Structure formats: structure tokens, C-alpha cells
Amino acid sequence: MTWVGLGVAxxxxxxxxxxxxxxxxxxxxxxxxxxxxxxxxALLLVQPLLAAAYLPGPGRAxxxxxxxxxGIAIVIxxxxxxxxxxxxxxxxxxxxxxxxxxxxxxxxxxxAMWGVFATGLLVLMRRRFGLALWRVIHNSVALVVVFATVxxxxxxxxxxxxxxxxxxxxxxxxxxLYTMVDLRLLRPLMRxxx
Numbered sequence: 001m002t003w004v005g006l007g008v009a010x011x012x013x014x015x016x017x018x019x020x021x022x023x024x025x026x027x028x029x030x031x032x033x034x035x036x037x038x039x040x041x042a043l044l045l046v047q048p049l050l051a052a053a054y055l056p057g058p059g060r061a062x063x064x065x066x067x068x069x070x071g072i073a074i075v076i077x078x079x080x081x082x083x084x085x086x087x088x089x090x091x092x093x094x095x096x097x098x099x100x101x102x103x104x105x106x107x108x109x110x111x112a113m114w115g116v117f118a119t120g121l122l123v124l125m126r127r128r129f130g131l132a133l134w135r136v137i138h139n140s141v142a143l144v145v146v147f148a149t150v151x152x153x154x155x156x157x158x159x160x161x162x163x164x165x166x167x168x169x170x171x172x173x174x175x176x177l178y179t180m181v182d183l184r185l186l187r188p189l190m191r192x193x194x
Contacts, residue, residue, distance in 0.1 A: 002054075002055060002056055003055065003057075003144055004133075006046065006049070006055070007043070009045060009167070009168060009171050010042040010045060010046065010168075012064065012164050013038065013041075013042065013160060013161065013164040013165055013167075013168045014035070014038055014039065014042060016160070016161040016164050017035070017038055017160045017161065018035075018159075019142060019161040020158075020159035020160070020161070022158060022159050023159055026088075027088060029083075029084045029085075029087035029088050030084055030085065030087075030088040031084075032080060032084045033080060033081050033082070033083060033084015033085045033087075033088065034081075034084065034158065034159055034178075036077040036078070036080035036081040037077070037081040037083060037153075038159070038160060039077050040074055040077040040078055040081060040116075040149070041075050041149055041150075041153055041168060041169070041172065042168065043070050043073055043077065044074070044145070044146055044149060044172045045168065045171050045172045045175055046177070047067060047070050047071065047074070047142075047176075048176045048178075048179035048180070049152055049175060049177045049179070050063045050064070050066050050070060051064070051179060051183070052069050052179045052182060052183055054171035054179075068123070071119070071120065072120075074116055075116055075117070075120045078112075078113055078116045078117070082097075082113060085142070088126060096109060096110055097110060103164075104153050104155060105155035105156050106153075108148045108149070108151040108152035109148070109149075109152040111144065111148040112144075112145050112148035112149040112152055115141050115142075115144045115145035115148060116145055118141050118142050119138065119142060122134065122138050122141065123137070123138075135184070139180055139184065142176070143176060143180065146172060146173060146176045147173070149172075150169040150172055150173055153165060153169060154166070157166075169194075
């Protein structure tokens with residue numbers, strides 16, 4: 001049942017976006033870039049569930065492995081998102097990256113992008129940090145990515161259907177916050193008590 005709920009939460013916004021009339025007026029790079037962004041948002045719902053091994057079936061070790069692969073997919077989707085938008089409109093994309101774009105959602109998108117890249121770099125440099133410090137930094141940057149991505153998505157009026165977009169964004173924030181509290185506060189507290 002958990003897998004069904006997750007599948008619905010992830011797929012419905014993507015399917016509804018694919019049916020959007022806005023796509024008729026867009027070129028292929030823009031569509032690819034846009035859907036890479038939508039997929040990235042959907043994957044942000046899956047990431048914390050894998051990190052905490054909440055999903056039934058695979059087991060903790062396998063879910064941690066999937067967590068890494070989904071992280072790689074998020075980095076790839078971010079690159080495709082920026083690349084698709086750059087091919088469509090280089091000046092607008094450069095303005096966004098240089099933080100001089102007049103659109104308010106650009107700042108949050110760029111913040112999320114750098115957060116995603118920083119998270120990927122942190123994973124590659126994991127052995128240089130102590131595990132406790134690495135977790136604090138990794139989780140902090142991940143929360144920045146989640147909140148920046150959600151604000152970025154909610155401010156854009158595009159292919160995503162509004163109700164399903166709001167539902168997905170709320171689910172992403174709720175899953176991230178719940179996982180963070182559970183993994184970093186509740187579980188350590190329970191271990192100390194026992």
C-alpha cells in the first residue's frame with residue numbers, strides 16, 4: 001500500500017503536467033528541461049523515505065543504495081533542467097544564474113541548483129569529514145534544496161497542474177521534515193534511553 005501511495009504521489013503530477021496545453025507552444029529542449037525539473041521535485045519525495053528505510057520490502061542496506069542512485073538522478077535532472085532552459089533561452093538562463101533575473105522564482109531555483117551540486121560534492125568528500133559532522137552538513141544542505149525547490153516550483157505557473165503540484169510540494173516538505181526529526185532526534189533519543 002505504501003508503494004502504491006508513493007507511486008500515485010509521484011506519477012499524478014507528472015502525468016497531469018504531460019497533458020498541459022502549455023506544452024503545445026514549447027520546443028523540445030524546454031519540455032525536456034521542464035520535465036527534468038518536475039521529476040527532480042518528485043524524486044525529492046522519494047529521497048528521505050529511502051534514507052530512513054521507511055519503504056517496505058528492500059531492507060535498510062538496499063534502500064541506502066537506492067538513496068545514492070536517486071541522488072545521482074537528482075543531479076542529472078538538475079543539469080538537464082538547466083541545460084534545457086539554456087538551449088531555449090541562453091540570456092534568461094544566464095540572468096537567472098547571475099541572480100539578475102526579474103523573476104523571483106529564479107533565486108530559489110539557483111539556490112536549489114547549488115544545493116544539489118553541493119550535496120553531490122559532499123557525498124564524494126564524505127571520508128574527509130567525521131560521520132557526525134558530515135550528517136549535519138548533508139542534512140542541512142538537503143533541507144535548503146527541499147525548501148528552495150518547493151518555493152521555486154510553487155512560484156512558477158507552467159505545465160504543472162496547481163492542485164497536484166501543491167500536494168506534491170507539501171508531501172516533499174512533510175517527508176523531509178519528518179525524516180529529519182526521526183533520524184536525528186527521535187531515534188538517537190530512543191537509543192540513549194535503551
